[in-house]
Amino acid sequence: MSSQPSINNSKVLKVEPLDQKDAKWATLVKITYTDPHGVERTWESGERLTRPAGSDIDGVGICAILRDPTKPDESPRIVLQKQWRPPVNATVIEIPAGLIDPNESPETCAIRELKEESGYVGEVVEGGFGVSPIMFNDPGFCNTNLRMIHLTVDMSKPENQNPVPELEDNEFIETFSIPLTDLWSECKRWEKEGYAIDARVGTMAEGIEVAKRLRL
Structure with missing residues (x-):
């Protein structure tokens, strides 16, 4: 609203890896699954906490x-x-x-x-x-x-x-x-x-x- 600071003033200061133990909102997991031919494969996935x-x-x-x-x-x-x-x-x-x-x-x-x-x-x-x-x-x-x-x-x-x-x-x-x-x-x-x-x-x-x- 008009009384708030402009959201366009926000900016990213840095990006760095997040240790899983520090995650509060989301995390990464590795999923092991088999495809239609029975071949075992893995998939990287994000999950909400x-x-x-x-x-x-x-x-x-x-x-x-x-x-x-x-x-x-x-x-x-x-x-x-x-x-x-x-x-x-x-x-x-x-x-x-x-x-x-x-x-x-x-x-x-x-x-x-x-x-x-x-x-x-x-x-x-x-x-x-x-x-x-x-x-x-x-x-x-x-x-x-x-x-x-x-x-x-x-x-x-x-x-x-x-x-x-x-x-x-x-x-x-x-x-x-x-x-x-x-x-x-x-x-x-x-x-x-x-x-x-x-x-x-x-x-x-x-x-x-x-x-x-x-x-x-």
Whole structure:
């Protein structure tokens, strides 16, 4: 938000190997497996250390759509964020997201994370579209996974008039929204401006563009 320091002031100072014993959030493992011919092979993989016991996911991604029922002709807007990410040394265009807490449902996690990161109060979309199947972020590299949760933010409600995020002291997030129909063209523009595009944002934009072009 405007009162925060610019996230573009962040920069990587150094990169060095991480000893496994010092890892708090993720670690590397070597997997031994057999291929279809019975040949024994190995694979290097990353694993999160934060998945709660009994949970089948690490966290959630949030597709939050702003709608005002008193203005039915307005184009729906998607909530996005700008957040500088050390692994890519760039400011990334992302959707809201977060890790799941012990004994927390994906729906509750999404509502909580959206409120904390953006200030918006959302409701899970009904009719079976609210919660996606489990999706793996990069299965060739790690086992990290999530469910996409679809939320509607009713902009006519008082709590969504002047949303105030509840960020932790190590979080520097700029929240904004754009018309959902402009997502593809905006991704192209952001890339030219030097932003990195989170795969979930890019994939959603591409899906919308495919549907538009094929008139699905």
